[in-house]
Amino acid sequence: xxxxxxxxxxxxxxxxxxxxxxxxxxxxxxxxxxxxxxxxxxxxxxxxxxxxxxxxxxxxxxxxxxxxxxxxxxxxxxxxxxxxxxxxxxxxxxxxxxxxxxxxxxxxxxxxxxxxxxxxxxxxxxxxxxxxxxxxxxxxxxxxxxxxxxxxxxxxxxxxxxxxxxxxxxxxxxxxxxxxxxxxxxxxxxxxxxxxxxxxxxxxxxxxxxxxxxxxxxxxxxxxxxxxxxxxx
Numbered sequence: 696x697x698x699x700x701x702x703x704x705x706x707x708x709x710x711x712x713x714x715x716x717x718x719x720x721x722x723x724x725x726x727x728x729x730x731x732x733x734x735x736x737x738x739x740x741x742x743x744x745x746x747x748x749x750x751x752x753x754x755x756x757x758x759x760x761x762x763x764x765x766x767x768x769x770x771x772x773x774x775x776x777x778x779x780x781x782x783x784x785x786x787x788x789x790x791x792x793x794x795x796x797x798x799x800x801x802x803x804x805x806x807x808x809x810x811x812x813x814x815x816x817x818x819x820x821x822x823x824x825x826x827x828x829x830x831x832x833x834x835x836x837x838x839x840x841x842x843x844x845x846x847x848x849x850x851x852x853x854x855x856x857x858x859x860x861x862x863x864x865x866x867x868x869x870x871x872x873x874x875x876x877x878x879x880x881x882x883x884x885x886x887x888x889x890x891x892x893x894x895x896x897x898x899x900x901x902x903x904x905x906x907x908x909x910x911x912x913x914x915x916x917x918x919x920x921x922x923x924x925x926x927x928x
Contacts, residue, residue: 710741725834728797773790839887878920
């Protein structure tokens with residue numbers, strides 16, 4: 696982390712928006728951005744019964760962590776979503792929101808204090824839960840046709856250095872572009888819903904190749920995808 700180990704600044708801000716998990720073990724961590732102008736607006740919405748949305752945690756840009764829903768409960772953060780062929784991501788996951796205006800209101804780099812707090816929080820969650828590295832995902836991974844968050848500026852590679860999620864190993868990233876059916880098979884094997892191929896490719900790029908997010912499969916995207924599959928199979 697930028698300043699070494701830090702003590703989490705955690706504030707309990709209970710949200711009424713949750714329900715029981717539906718008989719499924721927690722095996723996913725889903726990361727989001729709030730996509731609202733301010734953290735205060737996002738916090739108000741996540742705690743508004745009429746909004747019917749929530750997350751387990753919200754991290755402000757100054758590193759303050761708001762604990763909204765107990766991890767044992769099902770927060771309402773992922774919506775209609777799936778990963779590795781299974782739906783009801785909310786029942787399987789812990790959801791963390793990071794305050795950021797998002798693509799609609801002036802998307803920007805995530806603050807250092809915010810990412811430091813995320814690393815501390817996520818490290819603790821992964822120590823308590825049996826969550827495979829490939830199941831630390833973006834909202835855009837589990838809902839590729841609907842969502843872009845936390846977006847191409849999110850520092851996934853940095854998180855991998857702390858044992859959070861995956862990142863393709865260093866090396867020559869280029870590989871021959873496969874036929875469409877083969878490529879969709881690779882994407883589905885890693886976890887994405889490929890009902891909309893362009894959206895699935897864009898989700899892969901947004902997570903693992905943020906410099907180019909166009910939904911078009913090329914040699915660099917293919918190379919990174921193959922390295923990811925090699926890491927999990």
